Amino acid sequence: MNPAMNSAVNAGMVPVATPWFFYMLAGLAVLSGALVITRRNAVHSALALIVTLISVAGLYLMLYAPFVFAVQLFVYAGGIMLLFLFVIMLVNVERSSKERRFNRMWPVGFAAACSLMALFMFAFLKGKALFPDRRIPLPEASNTQQIAALLYGEAGGMGSYTFAFEIASLLLLAAILGAVIMTKKKL
Amino acid sequence: MLKQFMSYLGSNVTPGSANNQLWALIYVFIIFTGVSVAAMAMNWLERKALPHFQIRLGPMRVGPHGLLQPIADAIKWMLKEDVIPAEADQFVFWIAPMIGLLAAFAVYTVIPFGPSEAVSDMNIGILFMLGVSSLGVLGIVVAGWASNSHYPLISALRSSAQMVSYEVAMALAVVSAILMTSLNAKGTGTLSMIGIVQAQQDQGRWFIFRFFPLGLIAFIIFSIAMIAETNRAPFDMADAESELTAGYHTEYSGLRWSLFLLAEYATMIAVSSIAVTLWLGGWMRPFPNFLHAPAWDLIFSLFPALTFFGLAAIAVLGVVRMPAHSLFRIQRIGLAGFAAVLGLIALLLLVIAVAGRSADASLAARFNQGIGYVYWFVLKVAVFLYLFLWYRATWPRYRFDQLMKIGWKVMLPISLGVLIVTAIVGVLVP
Numbered sequence: 001m002n003p004a005m006n007s008a009v010n011a012g013m014v015p016v017a018t019p020w021f022f023y024m025l026a027g028l029a030v031l032s033g034a035l036v037i038t039r040r041n042a043v044h045s046a047l048a049l050i051v052t053l054i055s056v057a058g059l060y061l062m063l064y065a066p067f068v069f070a071v072q073l074f075v076y077a078g079g080i081m082l083l084f085l086f087v088i089m090l091v092n093v094e095r096s097s098k099e100r101r102f103n104r105m106w107p108v109g110f111a112a113a114c115s116l117m118a119l120f121m122f123a124f125l126k127g128k129a130l131f132p133d134r135r136i137p138l139p140e141a142s143n144t145q146q147i148a149a150l151l152y153g154e155a156g157g158m159g160s161y162t163f164a165f166e167i168a169s170l171l172l173l174a175a176i177l178g179a180v181i182m183t184k185k186k187l
Numbered sequence: 188m189l190k191q192f193m194s195y196l197g198s199n200v201t202p203g204s205a206n207n208q209l210w211a212l213i214y215v216f217i218i219f220t221g222v223s224v225a226a227m228a229m230n231w232l233e234r235k236a237l238p239h240f241q242i243r244l245g246p247m248r249v250g251p252h253g254l255l256q257p258i259a260d261a262i263k264w265m266l267k268e269d270v271i272p273a274e275a276d277q278f279v280f281w282i283a284p285m286i287g288l289l290a291a292f293a294v295y296t297v298i299p300f301g302p303s304e305a306v307s308d309m310n311i312g313i314l315f316m317l318g319v320s321s322l323g324v325l326g327i328v329v330a331g332w333a334s335n336s337h338y339p340l341i342s343a344l345r346s347s348a349q350m351v352s353y354e355v356a357m358a359l360a361v362v363s364a365i366l367m368t369s370l371n372a373k374g375t376g377t378l379s380m381i382g383i384v385q386a387q388q389d390q391g392r393w394f395i396f397r398f399f400p401l402g403l404i405a406f407i408i409f410s411i412a413m414i415a416e417t418n419r420a421p422f423d424m425a426d427a428e429s430e431l432t433a434g435y436h437t438e439y440s441g442l443r444w445s446l447f448l449l450a451e452y453a454t455m456i457a458v459s460s461i462a463v464t465l466w467l468g469g470w471m472r473p474f475p476n477f478l479h480a481p482a483w484d485l486i487f488s489l490f491p492a493l494t495f496f497g498l499a500a501i502a503v504l505g506v507v508r509m510p511a512h513s514l515f516r517i518q519r520i521g522l523a524g525f526a527a528v529l530g531l532i533a534l535l536l537l538v539i540a541v542a543g544r545s546a547d548a549s550l551a552a553r554f555n556q557g558i559g560y561v562y563w564f565v566l567k568v569a570v571f572l573y574l575f576l577w578y579r580a581t582w583p584r585y586r587f588d589q590l591m592k593i594g595w596k597v598m599l600p601i602s603l604g605v606l607i608v609t610a611i612v613g614v615l616v617p
Contacts, residue, residue, distance in 0.1 A: 043279065043332055050325065070314035078321030079351065082328065086347045089332050089340065144310055144378055 022062060029055035042088045046081060053077045067144045196550065201381070203307025214306045218295045226452035227257040233576055240580035251505055251522045260445075267441035272334065275438065279333035284439070284446035287326025291453035293319045298460045299380045301470045301560030312380035313365065316461055317358060320416070323454055324350040327418070327425060327435045330447070334438035342434035345587060346425035349415055352591060353422075356598035357412035360405040363602070363609040364465040367394050367402070370613055384469035391476050395466040398616075401609050406466040408602045410571075413458040415594070417451065420579035424587050459571035460564075467567050470560035481544075488540045488555055491562040495533030502526035 028051060035048035057072040124131070153159035188209065195202065195210045202211035231246075235253060238245035246253030271280055297312040299305040309315055324347060331343025368386035369376030377383060387393055395406045415422040426434030436447045463469060472487045503526045509519050536558060543555030585593070 041276075043276070043329075047279065047329065066309065066311045067314070070311040070318050073318035074314065074321060078318055078324075079354070082321075082324060082347050082351060085325070085328050085332070086344065089328075089343065142310070 018062065022059070025055045025058040025062070029059070042091060043085065046084050046088055049084075050077055050081050053081065065143060067147050199303050199553075201303050201305045201308045203305075211306055218306065219292065222292070222295060222453050222456060223449065225456060226449050227261070229452045229455070229572055230257045230260070230448070232573075236573070236576045237580050251509065251518050254525075264441050264445040269442060270440045272336070272438050274335045276333040276335065279329055283326050283330035283333055284443050284450070285326075286329060287323050287450040288446050288453070290319055290323035290326065291450040291457065294457045297380050298457065299384060299464060299469055300564050301557055302381060302385070304470070304557055304560055305381060308379055308381045311378050313361060313378050313383065313461070313465070316380070316457070317361065320454060320457060321350070321354060323450065326450065330439070331435040334435070336438055338431040338433075338437050339435045342425045342431050346418060346435065349422070349424055349590060349594070352594035353412040353415040353598070356408055356594060356602045357416060359599070359602035359606050360409040360412065361461070361465060363401070363405045363606045364394050366606070366609050366613055367397050380464050384464055384471065387468050388471060388475070393466060393468040398609060398612050401605055401612065402466060404601065404605050405609070406462070408598055408605070409462055409465070412598065413462065414575070414578060415590070417455050417458055419455065419575055421582040421584050422590060423584065424590060455572060455575055456568060459568045462571060463564065463567040470564045472559060472563045485540070485544050488544065488559050489537070491558055492533050492536035492540055494562075495529050495536060499526050499529035499533055502529060
């Protein structure tokens with residue numbers, strides 16, 4: 001039994017076939033991510049994107065972050081992708097599927113993606129000491145409570161991210177108000 | 188394997204917490220079967236109760252009072268030709284009912300039929316339920332698009348707009364109930380479905396009565412939003428037959444169509460379970476801390492057996508009242524057999540209730556407790572399912588603009604207000 005497994009046992013969980021699940025989810029994410037940009041039909045791309053988002057949500061779950069998993073599912077796969085589909089379904093798929101999918105800039109984009117990949121590899125290989133060599137034994141059972149403590153603070157005090165969190169919510173509120181004002185001619 | 192099987196018996200945690208994969212599978216199997224049977228029963232009840240509201244008889248031919256109608260329908264669906272329209276998007280058309288069905292059944296992982304009668308107790312239980320059930324609408328939307336036909340497409344657009352609108356009010360109502368879980372002595376609130384019921388147990392009252400009338404208003408908001416979420420009348424804009432033929436499943440036939448029906452019933456049961464868990468005390472029997480003497484425990488533990496005895500008595504009455512004609516002989520024998528099965532189940536429940544009446548740790552006592560939990564949970568959910576039929580029989584369908592107006596201009600402000608007031612009251616009145 002490796003150390004990672006031990007820490008998981010301490011947290012009250014034994015992962016089942018962890019590497020298998022990781023490679024399955026990662027492979028699914030990459031495969032469906034490739035499908036997103038290669039499908040001619042926009043709805044097929046959107047569906048592939050949903051599969052990508054759900055596989056990434058599964059990876060969050062494997063990292064013992066159930067709250068992020070649920071939010072990913074609720075906000076991205078359930079909410080945003082639904083609106084995506086809503087818009088795409090109104091687009092004339094017949095015409096858009098006959099158009100050129102990639103413009104002439106694709107070699108530049110490919111080069112940028114490759115260099116980003118190289119940067120990630122470089123950072124990972126050179127900075128190996130910075131990454132934990134095994135899973136950090138975060139107790140899965142109190143993940144949500146810990147996030148809440150960071151965002152809102154424990155009883156009485158402010159959390160580390162309370163201010164940033166509230167600022168972000170104000171920003172979103174301003175965006176919502178802006179959208180309402182722009183679409184409504186008469187308030 | 189046998190060790191894994193035996194070691195869990197009599198345990199008081201969920202298979203997920205006990206890390207017992209075998210029993211988790213057994214629970215999944217039981218729940219899947221139970222929900223499928225419940226969907227069949229709901230199908231029968233819908234076609235039987237709705238006519239009675241309208242002073243009609245409903246199905247009477249297949250079995251006594253049409254009891255075998257769902258089975259006949261299931262066989263019909265399986266034997267029907269499976270038509271995929273030529274111009275439809277084959278793959279998406281094929282996968283759409285499965286998306287709906289998967290989302291509808293995945294949420295049952297966290298539904299707590301009892302403190303240990305759930306597949307798993309997730310830390311994010313209620314969020315998981317809301318998240319996965321929000322994926323269910325993808326099945327409807329995708330089905331409507333893939334059919335490549337006008338009515339299904341309009342239905343898909345309608346249902347996605349409707350879901351997005353009512354999800355907001357629904358989630359806000361849920362949040363105000365979650366806020367109430369942090370009021371107990373233990374300090375922090377919880378999102379776990381089991382934890383929410385235990386919080387109600389600790390505080391000694393159901394959340395529907397907490398901060399009266401705040402809990403009640405949140406509950407009403409949720410019960411309205413869940414009808415819209417499940418596409419049921421009076422909010423069934425997605426399959427309004429007078430406007431859209433059959434909505435998103437116009438082009439579907441046979442088994443594929445029945446999958447949509449199954450998903451709809453499974454979602455109905457799932458959202459009713461959320462309402463029961465959050466506001467109606469989940470698995471708790473009525474008045475657990477008011478009437479808590481051992482005699483009361485015994486009386487309440489007899490309820491499951493009494494229910495089955497009652498059902499058996501109704502079946503026996505049906506046998507007695509059946510016309511004395513040779514054409515009804517097979518029906519009579521069948522109904523008598525059904526009555527006998529119900530009576531045997533009742534007897535078994537009675538034996539368990541009497542054998543496990545003491546509060547010790549014996550297996551019979553554990554079984555007795557478990558049956559009680561599941562019974563009260565299922566009873567509360569059944570009330571909701573009946574209400575779904577009652578609404579459908581009572582109220583005319585809303586217009587789409589009225590539906591949107593109610594969602595955004597009435598439900599959303601009220602649920603937001605309830606959330607804010609609940610938070611303030613929760614801080615001021617500990």
